[in-house]
Amino acid sequence: MSSESNKSNENLSVNGTNPASSQPKASNDEKHVMISYNWESQKLAKKICKNLEKHGYKVWIDIKYMQKNIYDQMDEAVRNAYVVLIFVSKKYQESENCRREASMAADLKIPIVPIYTEKNFKPEKFLNCVTAGQLYHDFTSGKSFDSIFKELCSKSIDSVNMPKVLITTKSTPSHRTPTPIGTNYCSKHRKQICLLVFLLLLAIVGAAVGGYFGFIGTAADANPNLTTNSNSTPAANSDLPRSCRDHYTSGSDTSGVYTIYPISDPIQVYCDQVRDGGGWTVIQRRFDGSLNFNRPWLDYRSGFGSASGEHWLGLDLISTMTSGGVQELRVDFVKRIFSERGDAKYSSFVVGDLSTEFSITSIGTFSGSTGTPNFMQNALNTKFSTSDLENDMESSRNCAESEEGGWWYRDCVFLSDRANLNGRYDLHFEIGSSNLVSSEMKIRPRTG
Ligand SMILES: [Ca+2]
Incomplete structure (x- = not known):
């Protein structure tokens, strides 16, 4: 129309x-x-x-x-x-x-x-x-x-x-x-x-x-x-790198933008080839607040930003990449106060497809830097929410609207064991009670 x-x-x-x-x-x-x-x-x-x-x-x-x-x-x-x-x-x-x-x-x-x-x-x-x-x-x-x-x-x-x-x-x-x-x-x-x-x-x-x-x-x-996940088309050629791990094992050990083929079309992603053994495909990246994360459902599905800057890879791709073999999830972040660095790691990370409204169905076991809460626990078995597609369980408020970003919200109360990595920069971008200046969510096929 x-x-x-x-x-x-x-x-x-x-x-x-x-x-x-x-x-x-x-x-x-x-x-x-x-x-x-x-x-x-x-x-x-x-x-x-x-x-x-x-x-x-x-x-x-x-x-x-x-x-x-x-x-x-x-x-x-x-x-x-x-x-x-x-x-x-x-x-x-x-x-x-x-x-x-x-x-x-x-x-x-x-x-x-x-x-x-x-x-x-x-x-x-x-x-x-x-x-x-x-x-x-x-x-x-x-x-x-x-x-x-x-x-x-x-x-x-x-x-x-x-x-x-x-x-x-x-x-x-x-x-x-x-x-x-x-x-x-x-x-x-x-x-x-x-x-x-x-x-x-x-x-x-x-x-x-x-x-x-x-x-x-x-x-x-x-x-x-x-x-059908719109990105679920299998890669056309199994020799093509499907993730940053494939680039890493081929000898590319410098972090930066790479092309991967988790589906038949080429996808640009940022690869962290340094931390914790390298081979991490970055699915979310914020470091200066220049990219608006208060976006509708379709943007969160298809992704926004760019691999060289602040970026959300997109739920379709995240679902596709986490459904084919066990993936680890790693989150690296820097707090606003004292620029303190922290990290969290989950031994498994599975995001369901569109039919589940991209629910997180597995997080495995948690480990992290001292003082880092097990913040994904609260997101487990919850659907993804955006301001225009409210899936949270809090009846009185639309969490994605009040937090100004899409996330796996259970409720809108942010206690010490929660995180909102897509919330408004300088306000709702936080892990526990700490405001952040940067975050990277990244996945890697688990070995062993
Ligand atoms: Ca609600």
Whole structure:
């Protein structure tokens, strides 16, 4: 959605029909395919909308429904979507409203289907974050519209539409109307998909009983794409260095910025090749307060800053790197008072993936310099929180908001056994009762 798009009340009118006039408005009990696009992609958005409706899908597109407040409409539209088609383009990436829409869909775990509309454009930052790893459909590839549209329906939309119907106990999906046999290729494999999704839901409910998931699976749970860590693509070449430890064992014993391949794409990180035997991949680094750490969920997921300066590597990568073999965690810090140095070390550090909201699931055993509290103990088994995604257990306050930084908050009370390494510099950046001037969180594969 563009900021301009709500200015238009233009209805769809294609081939002499006017679907808008017969289309029911989005309501709480009906799910739809949502089209999320920026203004310059409107022609393609309308064409896809028209074709989806022709094949019986209920579709939400802003030019039909934008009558109330833009944010209320956006909120309602995303919440009532069972899948969101995102029209990937540079303008989409630059639009604040599009960012809100995509972020909300991602946070609500609604399946996202990237539609490529701009040749040679590679999404970055939040757009990469919400679309990476998802099956995409490239309408700039030169293949016919019909063949790409067919794949969009059969491989992406139909594969996620049934769980919502099952959960809402409707025997007939309200967002679909029958279309002549032979023309609705989108529904061709629906029975099989329904059965498959039902089995998946059973598995998820089973897992929920085990206490891992919530009460019942959602469409998002049933879609492995959604819970796929966007950075979980395996490294393309096992000979490439996966971490700073690989660089160290190859003879690079100077600390600095290195390129590693924990996934197939190259990642720039700072390597500590000196302390405690070297080979440490730095996942968080602060030393002068120049980088704002009071950031939203998607920034904490995808990372911010740079490897040569203050830096947060990103939860997706941290999760990926800590899930493949046991990692040690080391934290080096300098206190504001007397510039006293300290360190803490944990024999294991595992951060779960997106489906766990990046919970810390293991910290192993603690050791550290004299007087250093076992501060990660309090963070164990807690989800990550940001000001816009509150996962803390304190009912009266949003800890990430009051502490001005994302962290694994249990509560907002900072006692001597807590730390907040991402809190506001000069105020909430602390371990125990000590304010800090610098910190480095770093991981290394454990040997032995
Ligand atoms: Ca709270």
